[in-house]
Amino acid sequence: MPTEHQISPVRPASADVAAMERAAPPGPHRVPDRLDVARSRYDAAGLRSLVAPGWVHSAVYTDPRIFELELERIFHKGWVYIGHESEIAKSGEFRRRQMGRQPVIFVRGQDGEVRVFLNRCRHRGAIVCEVDEGRDSYFRCWYHGWTYSNSGELVSVSGPDGYGPSFDARENGLTPVPRVASYRGFVFATLDDAVPPLEHYLGGAAKVIDILVDSAPRGELLVRSGSNRTIYKGNWKQVGMDGYHPLFVHASVLATWERHSDSGHSLGATHSANPFNFDGVSETRDFGNGHTMLDFLKHRLNHSGKFRSILENTPGGADYIEALYAEHEESWADVLLAMAGDPHVGIFPNLQLINNQIRIVNPISVDETEVVMFPVLFANVSPEINALRLRQHESFYGPAGSGSTDDAEIFERVQKGLGASIDPWINISRGMNRERVEADGTIVGHISDEVPQRGQLKQWLTMMVGRPEFEEG
Amino acid sequence: MGVAMTERDEVSMFVRAGDDTSILPGSSLYSEIEALLYREAELMDSHSFDAWLGLWHPDGLYWVPSNGEDIDPRESVSIIYERYPQIEDRIFRLKDKRMHSQSPKSRLIRIVSNITASASGPADILAFSTFILGEVRGAEQQSLFGRAAHRLRREADGLRILGKKVYLIANDSPMRNVTFLL
Numbered sequence: 001m002p003t004e005h006q007i008s009p010v011r012p013a014s015a016d017v018a019a020m021e022r023a024a025p026p027g028p029h030r031v032p033d034r035l036d037v038a039r040s041r042y043d044a045a046g047l048r049s050l051v052a053p054g055w056v057h058s059a060v061y062t063d064p065r066i067f068e069l070e071l072e073r074i075f076h077k078g079w080v081y082i083g084h085e086s087e088i089a090k091s092g093e094f095r096r097r098q099m100g101r102q103p104v105i106f107v108r109g110q111d112g113e114v115r116v117f118l119n120r121c122r123h124r125g126a127i128v129c130e131v132d133e134g135r136d137s138y139f140r141c142w143y144h145g146w147t148y149s150n151s152g153e154l155v156s157v158s159g160p161d162g163y164g165p166s167f168d169a170r171e172n173g174l175t176p177v178p179r180v181a182s183y184r185g186f187v188f189a190t191l192d193d194a195v196p197p198l199e200h201y202l203g204g205a206a207k208v209i210d211i212l213v214d215s216a217p218r219g220e221l222l223v224r225s226g227s228n229r230t231i232y233k234g235n236w237k238q239v240g241m242d243g244y245h246p247l248f249v250h251a252s253v254l255a256t257w258e259r260h261s262d263s264g265h266s267l268g269a270t271h272s273a274n275p276f277n278f279d280g281v282s283e284t285r286d287f288g289n290g291h292t293m294l295d296f297l298k299h300r301l302n303h304s305g306k307f308r309s310i311l312e313n314t315p316g317g318a319d320y321i322e323a324l325y326a327e328h329e330e331s332w333a334d335v336l337l338a339m340a341g342d343p344h345v346g347i348f349p350n351l352q353l354i355n356n357q358i359r360i361v362n363p364i365s366v367d368e369t370e371v372v373m374f375p376v377l378f379a380n381v382s383p384e385i386n387a388l389r390l391r392q393h394e395s396f397y398g399p400a401g402s403g404s405t406d407d408a409e410i411f412e413r414v415q416k417g418l419g420a421s422i423d424p425w426i427n428i429s430r431g432m433n434r435e436r437v438e439a440d441g442t443i444v445g446h447i448s449d450e451v452p453q454r455g456q457l458k459q460w461l462t463m464m465v466g467r468p469e470f471e472e473g
Numbered sequence: 474m475g476v477a478m479t480e481r482d483e484v485s486m487f488v489r490a491g492d493d494t495s496i497l498p499g500s501s502l503y504s505e506i507e508a509l510l511y512r513e514a515e516l517m518d519s520h521s522f523d524a525w526l527g528l529w530h531p532d533g534l535y536w537v538p539s540n541g542e543d544i545d546p547r548e549s550v551s552i553i554y555e556r557y558p559q560i561e562d563r564i565f566r567l568k569d570k571r572m573h574s575q576s577p578k579s580r581l582i583r584i585v586s587n588i589t590a591s592a593s594g595p596a597d598i599l600a601f602s603t604f605i606l607g608e609v610r611g612a613e614q615q616s617l618f619g620r621a622a623h624r625l626r627r628e629a630d631g632l633r634i635l636g637k638k639v640y641l642i643a644n645d646s647p648m649r650n651v652t653f654l655l
Binding site for chain 2: 132225226227228229230231232249251252253255256259370372373374375377383386387390391393394395398399400402405406408409410413
């Protein structure tokens with residue numbers, strides 16, 4: 001086991017560090033020695049010292065210096081989810097989005113092309129798009145009147161004589177982000193042209209995104225129903241994929257579901273019979289690159305009759321079921337119906353597809369995070385099915401929902417607890433004794449295992465040190 | 474006069490019809506409405522959950538839109554969109570010690586003002602009011618500003634809330650938990 005797991009490169013002349021260097025390497029059931037990072041430098045070895053098999057140092061969640069590095073090396077470098085093509089279905093439609101600290105505009109030009117631009121006037125730097133969403137032919141900077149088309153060209157400069165003949169408008173259009181790519185309507189962008197293609201990055205997680213897309217007749221999703229914007233005082237990485245917490249964090253919700261187990265207007269409908277039980281068959285998956293999933297498939301296949309009957313009691317539900325079986329192989333349609341179109345997947349670093357929603361995680365500061373939740377509706381289904389999707393979403397998510405509010409409260413409690421940095425290690429070892437690796441490299445554990453936490457952290461470290469050299473154990 | 478209640482949908486329920494009759498301040502009906510809104514505010518501030526639920530009509534609709542005031546809840550997401558059985562679930566959870574977002578409970582004070590009301594029929598009232606709601610929880614203080622629309626129905630034992638729509642003017646901004654009664 002490499003010793004750099006415990007050793008910070010800049011060694012404060014303290015007895016603690018000397019003791020640490022002599023200590024045996026930590027394992028999942030032995031708490032690593034205390035590591036005071038107050039004076040350490042976060043070069044590759046320093047970053048590696050924050051991660052040990054089954055453990056992560058709380059500085060990863062609390063140190064503002066780490067947060068700045070994350071923005072630079074994860075959000076300003078790798079693939080970041082921007083939005084869904086249906087949000088800007090019409091030419092000229094736009095949405096404001098964020099890539100780390102970079103404000104960007106997600107827009108469909110007059111030519112029908114989807115683009116992502118920095119939201120910054122090429123003249124003196126003001127944002128040129130000041131509203132969250134809309135539809136327009138132009139973005140105008142109201143500081144001095146420079147005007148850009150919705151395809152990004154600089155179409156007019158006020159008082160052009162002041163710039164002389166050498167001024168080339170073509171070189172002064174809105175700055176496009178270096179690369180934009182889409183997977184089945186999900187648009188990602190990166191500020192660094194050197195990253196591998198999006199399909200490579202998504203890897204095995206792509207087929208899980210298919211669960212949502214294929215659940216819509218003809219694969220047409222509608223992400224045009226507004227959003228719930230929430231904020232909590234905790235680190236962005238707290239929004240993980242965790243199948244160990246529901247019995248405790250969501251105890252009051254589970255109790256409610258037991259009161260009305262057949263209510264279609266709650267997520268209890270798709271979570272029929274508790275899928276989180278310790279003796280249950282639900283799983284966790286780590287697809288690599290930080291993409292992780294709570295996989296309820298085996299559980300839900302055993303309980304798919306309930307969702308089917310809710311659909312059958314909803315106008316248009318029988319047609320919807322028929323459409324699924326007409327469009328897909330029977331076995332895949334069985335999966336789509338059992339899963340109720342819920343991939344329950346996290347795409348590192350800022351996208352989650354959970355139940356009926358697309359969720360964007362925006363890091364604000366080391367201890368503040370915005371989570372924006374966009375319910376996904378289906379084209380080509382009855383209004384009643386879409387209304388059901390909205391009502392199910394609202395029952396659990398959003399700032400007054402029953403579930404995500406308790407999550408946010410617990411994230412804030414964690415952030416406060418991590419302030420006790422004298423004892424800095426966080427235990428993420430659950431299930432290391434029983435996880436298995438499938439042929440394609442996917443790591444699989446029990447629903448309650450911390451396979452996703454380890455998978456996300458592995459990708460975090462890979463991106464933070466800049467090369468894929470991290471190995472567990 | 475007005476639209477029969479059964480024909481009114483979830484959107485028009487909170488819109489004043491052209492032929493509705495204004496209920497003038499100082500009238501006994503206006504005072505009764507005012508007293509109900511003040512009483513409701515007090516019950517919400519004091520976490521008197523069952524008493525608050527008792528103000529509702531069993532066909533009640535509790536609606537807190539997201540991203541604006543005039544959205545269509547059949548096509549757009551809300552913050553809360555609940556019929557009476559789901560309101561009852563909300564109360565069940567608010568009384569459950571394991572509702573962590575209310576442990577500790579929010580301390581609340583709200584000022585209700587600017588009440589206007591109109592009648593669509595002898596038992597069918599629409600009231601608008603504005604509010605400022607201050608919340609303190611865990612050493613954090615937040616202020617919420619909004620407008621409420623109440624569709625009230627007269628029953629044998631008094632006015633009942635048939636519908637309540639709460640427009641928070643910050644409902645398109647990042648929000649902390651609003652798991653107390655609005």
